[in-house]
Amino acid sequence: MDEKERKQAISPLSAESLQQNGKTVYYIRSVTSTIFGVSAGILGLESYYGFLFYVGGTVFVSLLLFGLLARGRPAEYFTSAKDVWTSNALTGLSSFVLTWTLFYGLVDA
Amino acid sequence: MSFVPTVITVFSLVLLFHAGYSAYEFSHYVKHLAANANATLPVDIVAETVAATALFAFGQVLGANKLKSVAFAKWAKGLEREGKNPFASLEQRPGFMNVRKLREEYASTKE
Numbered sequence: 683m684d685e686k687e688r689k690q691a692i693s694p695l696s697a698e699s700l701q702q703n704g705k706t707v708y709y710i711r712s713v714t715s716t717i718f719g720v721s722a723g724i725l726g727l728e729s730y731y732g733f734l735f736y737v738g739g740t741v742f743v744s745l746l747l748f749g750l751l752a753r754g755r756p757a758e759y760f761t762s763a764k765d766v767w768t769s770n771a772l773t774g775l776s777s778f779v780l781t782w783t784l785f786y787g788l789v790d791a
Numbered sequence: 792m793s794f795v796p797t798v799i800t801v802f803s804l805v806l807l808f809h810a811g812y813s814a815y816e817f818s819h820y821v822k823h824l825a826a827n828a829n830a831t832l833p834v835d836i837v838a839e840t841v842a843a844t845a846l847f848a849f850g851q852v853l854g855a856n857k858l859k860s861v862a863f864a865k866w867a868k869g870l871e872r873e874g875k876n877p878f879a880s881l882e883q884r885p886g887f888m889n890v891r892k893l894r895e896e897y898a899s900t901k902e
Contacts, residue, residue: 791819
């Protein structure tokens with residue numbers, strides 16, 4: 683039994699809470715990445731700059747999640763503290779590209 | 792979602808729509824009216840777009856469901872305060888139900 687297993691045996695985790703927290707984070711990531719795509723299109727970003735915009739936006743949302751939602755204690759709400767930065771960080775990428783290209787075309791008169 | 796986050800989100804979407812419309816108008820101006828056809832997007836439209844996006848993310852995170860503690864002990868404590876049983880799935884097992892006894896009880900109440 684390694685240390686991680688021993689830790690979980692002493693203080694077990696609630697699967698229901700984990701699932702609900704995951705759902706909340708997933709929803710925020712999806713909705714915000716769609717809007718990031720809209721603004722990337724309005725700004726007329728092209729190639730790498732668009733993806734850099736996505737990375738910047740994702741980091742911003744992670745900061746908000748860390749500060750506002752987890753109140754600086756992510757270890758209490760996720761299996762590991764780094765999950766608040768990494769979980770679902772790429773789920774919104776496809777919807778980002780979709781709205782990015784759509785609004786890039788729409789704004790171009 | 793409560794009142795304040797909804798207001799923030801709606802306001803940010805209005806701002807984003809306005810920025811998008813401005814960007815469209817600017818693109819139209821550059822293409823059809825201006826002599827100098829290679830202008831970049833004005834800084835106020837850029838600022839409006841970025842502000843609207845940041846505000847939207849802020850509103851969404853503010854209005855999201857509260858996270859729940861993943862420690863089983865805390866979760867169970869909260870559930871028991873509500874009068875529910877966190878071990879219900881272990882304690883109520885249909886496989887171990889005494890059907891004959893329940894049937895007798897049912898028959899006795901029927902009379």
